[in-house]
Amino acid sequence: MTPQSSFMVLAPIVPAREEELRALLAAMNDSPGIVDPQNALVPFGRFTTLHFARFVILDDLTTGDIGVYGLPTREYPLYLAFLGDVDGSETAFLRWLVGSAPDGLRKLFSCCKDFGPDTDLLDWIQQHRSPPRANYVNTRGRTVGQVHEEAGLRDALEAHITANAAVFQDLSPQAIHAELRWLVYRKTSPKRFTLTAPAPTPLKWRIRNVLHLIGVPLLLLAASPLLIAILPFYLIILRYKEKTDPVVAPTVDQKYSDDLALLEDHDVTNQFSALGSLKPGIFRFLTLFGVLLAVDYAARHIVRPGRLGRIRTIHFARWVFVAGRERMVFFSNYDGSVDSYMDDFINKTAFGLNSSFGNGIGYPVTNWLIKDGCWDERNYKEYLRRHTIPTQVWYKARPGLTAVDMERNTRIRQGLESETISEEAAREWAALL
Amino acid sequence: MGGSSVTMTTNGEVEFSDVQGLMRFGYRRMTKARYVLLRVKDAAAARRWLASAKVNTAELKNSKARESKDKPPTTALHIAFTASGLDAIGVPESVIAMFSHEFRTGMATEYRARQLGDLGANAHGHWDWGPRRAEPDVPSSEPDAPVGEPHVLVMFFAEPEEFDDHLQRSTGEAWDKAFEVQRSFPADVDLIEHFGFKDGVSQPKISWDQKRETPKTQLDYTNVAALGEFLLGYRNEYGKFTDRPLLKPGAGNAELLDAVDAPGKKDLARNGTYLVMRQLRQDVRGFWQFVNEQSGDFAEAEKLATAMVGRALDGDPLVPIQMEPIPGVDRKQNQFTFDNDAAGTWCPFGSHARRANPRNTDFPGRPANWLKKLIISLGFGSKDFGYDLASSVRFHRILRRGRNYGTRLKPEDALSPPPPDEGDRGLHFMCLNANISRQFEFVQNAWFANTKFSGMTGESDPLLGNREPIPGCPVTSDFNMPQQSGLRQRVSGLPQFIKVVGGAYFFLPSLRALRYFAGDKTA
Numbered sequence: 011m012t013p014q015s016s017f018m019v020l021a022p023i024v025p026a027r028e029e030e031l032r033a034l035l036a037a038m039n040d041s042p043g044i045v046d047p048q049n050a051l052v053p054f055g056r057f058t059t060l061h062f063a064r065f066v067i068l069d070d071l072t073t074g075d076i077g078v079y080g081l082p083t084r085e086y087p088l089y090l091a092f093l094g095d096v097d098g099s100e101t102a103f104l105r106w107l108v109g110s111a112p113d114g115l116r117k118l119f120s121c122c123k124d125f126g127p128d129t130d131l132l133d134w135i136q137q138h139r140s141p142p143r144a145n146y147v148n149t150r151g152r153t154v155g156q157v158h159e160e161a162g163l164r165d166a167l168e169a170h171i172t173a174n175a176a177v178f179q180d181l182s183p184q185a186i187h188a189e190l191r192w193l194v195y196r197k198t199s200p201k202r203f204t205l206t207a208p209a210p211t212p213l214k215w216r217i218r219n220v221l222h223l224i225g226v227p228l229l230l231l232a233a234s235p236l237l238i239a240i241l242p243f244y245l246i247i248l249r250y251k252e253k254t255d256p257v258v259a260p261t262v263d264q265k266y267s268d269d270l271a272l273l274e275d276h277d278v279t280n281q282f283s284a285l286g287s288l289k290p291g292i293f294r295f296l297t298l299f300g301v302l303l304a305v306d307y308a309a310r311h312i313v314r315p316g317r318l319g320r321i322r323t324i325h326f327a328r329w330v331f332v333a334g335r336e337r338m339v340f341f342s343n344y345d346g347s348v349d350s351y352m353d354d355f356i357n358k359t360a361f362g363l364n365s366s367f368g369n370g371i372g373y374p375v376t377n378w379l380i381k382d383g384c385w386d387e388r389n390y391k392e393y394l395r396r397h398t399i400p401t402q403v404w405y406k407a408r409p410g411l412t413a414v415d416m417e418r419n420t421r422i423r424q425g426l427e428s429e430t431i432s433e434e435a436a437r438e439w440a441a442l443l
Numbered sequence: 444m445g446g447s448s449v450t451m452t453t454n455g456e457v458e459f460s461d462v463q464g465l466m467r468f469g470y471r472r473m474t475k476a477r478y479v480l481l482r483v484k485d486a487a488a489a490r491r492w493l494a495s496a497k498v499n500t501a502e503l504k505n506s507k508a509r510e511s512k513d514k515p516p517t518t519a520l521h522i523a524f525t526a527s528g529l530d531a532i533g534v535p536e537s538v539i540a541m542f543s544h545e546f547r548t549g550m551a552t553e554y555r556a557r558q559l560g561d562l563g564a565n566a567h568g569h570w571d572w573g574p575r576r577a578e579p580d581v582p583s584s585e586p587d588a589p590v591g592e593p594h595v596l597v598m599f600f601a602e603p604e605e606f607d608d609h610l611q612r613s614t615g616e617a618w619d620k621a622f623e624v625q626r627s628f629p630a631d632v633d634l635i636e637h638f639g640f641k642d643g644v645s646q647p648k649i650s651w652d653q654k655r656e657t658p659k660t661q662l663d664y665t666n667v668a669a670l671g672e673f674l675l676g677y678r679n680e681y682g683k684f685t686d687r688p689l690l691k692p693g694a695g696n697a698e699l700l701d702a703v704d705a706p707g708k709k710d711l712a713r714n715g716t717y718l719v720m721r722q723l724r725q726d727v728r729g730f731w732q733f734v735n736e737q738s739g740d741f742a743e744a745e746k747l748a749t750a751m752v753g754r755a756l757d758g759d760p761l762v763p764i765q766m767e768p769i770p771g772v773d774r775k776q777n778q779f780t781f782d783n784d785a786a787g788t789w790c791p792f793g794s795h796a797r798r799a800n801p802r803n804t805d806f807p808g809r810p811a812n813w814l815k816k817l818i819i820s821l822g823f824g825s826k827d828f829g830y831d832l833a834s835s836v837r838f839h840r841i842l843r844r845g846r847n848y849g850t851r852l853k854p855e856d857a858l859s860p861p862p863p864d865e866g867d868r869g870l871h872f873m874c875l876n877a878n879i880s881r882q883f884e885f886v887q888n889a890w891f892a893n894t895k896f897s898g899m900t901g902e903s904d905p906l907l908g909n910r911e912p913i914p915g916c917p918v919t920s921d922f923n924m925p926q927q928s929g930l931r932q933r934v935s936g937l938p939q940f941i942k943v944v945g946g947a948y949f950f951l952p953s954l955r956a957l958r959y960f961a962g963d964k965t966a
Contacts, residue, residue, distance in 0.1 A: 349881065417828065
């Protein structure tokens with residue numbers, strides 16, 4: 011299995027170069043919201059292990075919200091974020107990237123602080139890495155190559171069935187399975203059925219994964235006497251804060267929302283980038299830190315492939331603190347339109363949303379961290395839309411495929427791989443076609 | 444996450460005399476109707492006409508009453524406005540700004556076209572009326588009519604013999620001075636839609652008495668919807684109030700009701716709602732000729748058509764009717780869910796009726812206790828591919844009020860070539876909802892236009908789909924019928940049967956709000 015990893019480069023933009031940077035980013039697109047995968051600056055399409063990538067200017071229009079706590083608006087530099095989700099190690103990927111598109115990257119990053127003509131590109135990128143606090147991968151181990159191969163396999167099987175519809179109509183599911191197996195695995199099968207076997211899981215990754223699997227609970231266990239002692243006080247403070255924290259969810263500016271919408275629904279998958287400030291004080295920071303620790307752990311070791319709770323439409327997602335611990339940015343790649351995404355959040359995974367986003371300034375009132383919150387649909391939707399920021403450049407390796415499509419294609423392949431199949435299993439498998 | 448329900452505070456009973464009757468009645472006995480789209484040319488005259496218009500209310504009348512004023516009306520008049528229409532009659536911009544995003548921007552924005560499937564032949568540039576009808580090479584059915592988004596929609600309904608009189612009485616001098624007619628559509632009631640299927644079988648039942656206590660988790664399918672899903676100013680399925688204009692009390696708005704959820708504010712939208720209108724041109728010959736070509740004989744063709752629609756011609760569902768009653772369902776043809784058809788072998792997932800209302804609840808499989816709910820919530824329910832793919836339907840219901848236009852064509856006659864003078868036929872689709880984005884747009888986007896609905900790919904709604912390719916998916920014109928034997932039966936190359944030729948979002952105000960609009964707010 012090839013595990014997936016993520017990278018994110020975060021750097022402040024030189025104010026005088028902002029316009030130039032925006033123009034460069036815009037030039038990477040064919041039209042707003044649609045990237046040219048072969049664009050001259052970073053030809054994403056050439057990187058065959060890259061699932062998703064984006065450039066986002068972290069333009070925070072809500073920094074003044076902290077005023078509801080009587081605190082002055084903080085001035086933050088304007089950041090550029092460059093992030094992606096890749097197969098294998100992120101370091102290897104970044105090396106490949108820097109080796110293949112040095113000029114484009116230099117051009118873009120030269121608009122950021124501390125980047126000069128003599129700067130070592132790879133070093134600079136490594137220094138500006140900003141790791142996620144929690145990361146979600148829809149299906150660990152499914153590579154870009156596999157996505158393409160399995161999509162090709164499905165297309166070929168479908169074409170074969172269509173071309174021989176009369177024959178297939180009368181076949182039993184087991185006979186269909188055998189017939190399609192013969193098509194794909196016979197010795198003379200044409201090359202288009204390349205189905206690469208999974209690469210061995212890197213030993214280093216496996217060791218680290220096991221250490222993480224055991225280490226986090228062990229640490230928690232060690233800390234548990236302390237945590238249990240703190241818990242009553244924690245809950246008292248939590249309840250106090252929940253009862254007094256103000257909600258800030260004014261109707262989002264029409265033009266702002268319309269401009270966001272221009273970047274949406276060009277593919278069956280959409281990008282989502284949301285930025286906001288945490289409620290002031292260490293309490294909310296620690297709460298979010300703990301919640302994201304749990305989310306990250308669950309995403310890594312517990313959840314089923316293809317599921318984030320009940321949600322099956324997210325390909326990759328991550329939560330990242332922005333240079334410090336006052337602001338958090340959330341990135342995801344999800345299927346369907348943003349409204350149905352938000353409805354899914356409310357109706358399927360409110361507890362997860364409330365416990366993480368609920369620590370942000372202005373989020374609808376939560377109860378006991380996980381209850382209510384986004385159930386206040388109107389305020390929640392305005393809150394989230396207001397915190398959504400435009401994603402200037404967004405790349406997806408395989409347009410037209412949802413996460414559920416990819417799962418179906420994987421199941422088709424897996425079913426095909428087993429030499430014998432029970433009648434019941436064959437029926438279920440054939441129904442995937 | 445528990446089963447606790449949202450506590451209902453008293454909302455006050457619905458004042459039916461303040462609600463436009465269209466909310467409650469389909470006026471099936473008033474078989475003649477006309478939908479008139481207007482542009483305002485004189486705001487003062489328009490307000491004068493509004494002040495004089497006798498709009499029907501939602502009060503229930505008794506057909507056995509002695510006094511004629513207590514008998515059900517034989518005519519009806521209803522009025523709705525687009526955002527630009529409110530502006531045109533002089534409603535202050537600050538008030539319009541408080542209406543919903545969708546209403547203010549209108550149906551025909553560039554991004555909304557992608558969400559609603561208004562692409563290709565459905566693109567705004569090809570519309571016969573509406574905001575974008577400006578392309579000179581697209582012929583207009585009314586070349587002399589004013590273009591642009593309609594301002595006002597006026598609907599006239601009447602029993603046939605009274606119709607002309609009703610129209611005459613309701614218009615008059617102020618009308619002529621106030622408006623330019625953009626389109627005037629005859630819209631006659633028919634219990635059968637043009638493809639030949641019984642129409643309007645499934646409608647949500649509105650909880651007029653507000654007794655529906657919206658639970659946090661709805662485990663059993665119900666057809667009863669919270670009043671606030673359909674009428675603004677009341678609690679919706681979340682137990683919350685939908686965002687709407689709340690005004691500071693002032694001279695012009697004294698008559699408006701007080702907002703229940705915002706003390707000291709006047710609730711302009713209470714007892715009003717949003718009305719979505721889309722003109723859908725139906726290619727009836729194309730439809731029946733296609734299914735006939737696929738099938739060979741007419742009986743088989745009817746079977747395919749039935750699978751595509753998801754109901755039989757007479758409106759019967761394709762899954763067995765269940766014994767247990769469903770709350771809010773008062774006809775047998777509606778007493779079913781798809782719970783026992785998880786594989787879609789009775790009623791295809793992609794069929795129009797199943798897309799329109801998959802009849803899902805908040806949790807798949809009715810978890811019996813909190814532990815099972817927790818297990819499902821954490822993603823450890825069934826591993827089946829098709830498990831838990833569609834959303835809970837109770838947040839996405841619409842109340843349909845559409846009517847046909849054009850002459851009927853029987854399925855068996857549809858196979859012959861059209862006469863030279865064949866007219867247009869289709870549906871003036873109309874629906875009412877309190878939240879256009881979560882209701883109409885969601886249904887149109889996530890369920891009808893979506894080529895990935897319920898884990899499928901390569902097909903959109905067999906009736907409404909635009910068949911346009913999407914990036915990475917060149918084919919969206921399939922229709923799959925899952926079979927018990929395993930491998931689906933597939934029909935490919937569905938042509939476009941329905942074309943969108945116009946549409947707009949309207950606000951259907953209460954009678955108090957109508958009087959507020961009719962008042963001079965510049966004074």
